[in-house]
Amino acid sequence: MTHDVSHSVSHGVSMTAIPDLSGRYDLYGAIHKGLRKAGCDMLCRIGSTDFENPDEAETVLGNLRSFIVFAASHVMHEDEHIHGVLRARGASTTTIEDQHDDHRAAFATLEKLASDIEKAWPMHKQAAGRKLYLAFAAYLAEDLAHMHEEETVTAPELWRICTDEELATIEMHIVASMSPEKNMAFLRLMVPAMNPAERAAMLSAMQQNTPPEIFCAIIEFAVRPSLSEKAFSDLSDRIALAA
Numbered sequence: 001m002t003h004d005v006s007h008s009v010s011h012g013v014s015m016t017a018i019p020d021l022s023g024r025y026d027l028y029g030a031i032h033k034g035l036r037k038a039g040c041d042m043l044c045r046i047g048s049t050d051f052e053n054p055d056e057a058e059t060v061l062g063n064l065r066s067f068i069v070f071a072a073s074h075v076m077h078e079d080e081h082i083h084g085v086l087r088a089r090g091a092s093t094t095t096i097e098d099q100h101d102d103h104r105a106a107f108a109t110l111e112k113l114a115s116d117i118e119k120a121w122p123m124h125k126q127a128a129g130r131k132l133y134l135a136f137a138a139y140l141a142e143d144l145a146h147m148h149e150e151e152t153v154t155a156p157e158l159w160r161i162c163t164d165e166e167l168a169t170i171e172m173h174i175v176a177s178m179s180p181e182k183n184m185a186f187l188r189l190m191v192p193a194m195n196p197a198e199r200a201a202m203l204s205a206m207q208q209n210t211p212p213e214i215f216c217a218i219i220e221f222a223v224r225p226s227l228s229e230k231a232f233s234d235l236s237d238r239i240a241l242a243a
């Protein structure tokens, strides 16, 4: 079965965006909800890990590295596909670009602290884990503030200078720039972070505009595994998923 969710791009379909409360096309809402949830989950996991236990440490550091790949990809997508549009139409990107530079520096620091844990003597591993926990908390605090800036300052600026069709095109380009597997992985971050109505709206749009075999792959590989049985059943009721 093909998993080519980016195929939906050729149908002129938004894969991820849902309208914000004012009805405008919201490039940030769904993905930022996913990144906020993933960041908060990650912080709690680092804080509760026994870094003297090699298996536990290996698992959480692997998860951290995956998180950094997603967060770095997201920053790159915004740089490449959104900031150029803002600048071309006279809007400033200085604040959000500086914040992205700070994020890139934080990713390098987090990677260094993760590798320090791996290299530390057993008696020093908990202390090295504490350093990683504090650094991740500081990064997450900056990222939460940054995403707030994008959703309260940058998004209204985008709505002022772009039509919804132009914003949908930006998103289609972002989706098309990623492999099908990465699109699936981003969906797995977003789907459990959305509320039931948002989730149903996004998947209903995908259901209507995506070939059935691709939509089926999205449900089986991205949606079902990321939801509780109750949440999946609620979604099935809302958008009439086939059994």
Ligand SMILES: [Fe+2]
Pocket (backbone or CB within 6 Å): 075, 078, 096, 100, 146, 150
């Ligand atoms: Fe950003």
